[in-house]
Amino acid sequence: MSRRNSAARRQSLPKDDISTLRIIGGDWRSRKLTFPTIDGLRPTPDRVRETLFNWLQTSTPGAACLDLFCGSGALGFEALSRGASSVTFVDRAPEVVHQVRQNLNLLKAQNADVICAVVIDWLEMKKADQEPRYDLVFLDPPFRQDLIRSAATLLETRNLLNSNALIYIETESHWQADGLPENWTLYREKTSGQVSYRLYLRDEPATQEPDLSLAPRQ
Template identity: 65%
Template structure:
């Protein structure tokens, strides 16, 4: 008589499946790309991205871009697809950098730089007057961690912005924007649910 197995099969939690983003416009329009399922990683929604790049359509071609807190890379990849000269992606999560590298290789993108550091740490180590000056910055920090104001200040202190740079800032809608540099002028602004997204135009700081 066969021996009865009274042990129940073990159920292990399935590994988190990667999610995907879709490039909305430009050379790679319609391409779907994976990003890792990390807690707190929330790509800018398609509808918000479409609005943002409608605002930016005259500015992206040829722009030197900085994508801080890159996450899925949706904003920087969209900019590359639409003709940006270069994009520097900054994110502290190794799995994010690994997936971005894979996606850039799939797209055969030659004009991207990947840096696996926290955004504030990377900014702190920039040397004023010795760095690239970016034309367009995407800034989408984790919500409710008090990062937006200090990071914006560092962008100015480290002289990383071109004279009339554009800065996209995506935050929780209740965040008070009382720590932004005085020479950043609000250019466009909208809300989507609990998210506020704004585009600022930098004026050269007075000497």
Template identity: 60%
Template sequence: MPKPTHSNRSPRIPEPISGELRIIAGSWRGRKLKFPALTGLRPTPNRVRETLFNWVQASVQGARCLDLFAGSGALGLEALSRGAGSVTFIDNATQAVRQLRDNLQLLKADNADVQTAAAMDWLQRHELGAAPGYDLVFLDPPFNCDLLPQACELLESRNLLASQALIYIESESALGTPLLPDNWRQLRSKTAGKVSYSLYIRDPGTDTDPG
């Protein structure tokens, strides 16, 4: 009887499984795109995304958008599919940025800019008045990191917003209403389980002087 053989090789560690997101509507409707399996990366669910874009549908066409803490890029990609003029994607995870660039290349999108940077560093480096303000901003920071109040303050103080910009915020429902600039007014808000999502408009009647 042959003796059993023994291998000195360590058992193979399985590769992380990539996730998949689907574009809901627009020119890329139904397209499925991959995103890397990274800790804390959680694309906005389809139902929430659909609600958000029902809220902003009249303002997406031609809009200059910012997807801060982009992750999978689900929100910015949905905006591009629905006719946004351009989207700037910001994320500090190299794998996420690489996959997002691959997805944009696959979609032949030439009106997107993807930058590898920590969101706060990127906001603080922005030169006042360097470019027209963003019309639509998506803010979905990592949970349990307390980044939202500072990100909102920097968006305002660094003059990154158009006069009547729309700002979408996704955060832990346990936090309640975050501390926001005085000239942001809430338009819509919903809660789904442990996540709250809200839409704000910047009131042009109370513009602040960046100094």
């Protein structure tokens, strides 16, 4: 995926400020897309994406996806290429959002939304039980900013996840995976160099069973 710190829109980028990524599977396999070269923006490496989408090979087709802190959009584009029904891209950097839109136009993709917003603010504005829900979420925030727990909590409290949703989390290798919702179960995990990545499966939160011993007798 990707990260950035700049906020200024660049409608056209000098060649030195442009990087490329390659879609590795699906209908757009081997297509190359450009994205801004911004300090901290780091698309998920090809090898990691290949492993991730091997994990997700039966779950991606038809999935409604949410790509938070999308940056280059590498994961969202990969999901669309592999048959996702829709992807919502969210990122705070205008030049990043602009390029994601350009790439969607290049690919003639009709089933994606791109939102320029601070992710945590965007999640906080959601109204519980009144928003679309997602089957697959990519959560790859800037490293060392402690954003994952806040985003994960908001995904749950705003009820933005379908039952059995899958949540991908990409972090620095020393990140401690605690403080996540109790109904998220670790499904797969792996480390590649300085990056750790995990896939969680969401269960419906447990609801308290009524105490039948207290029910009035008929």
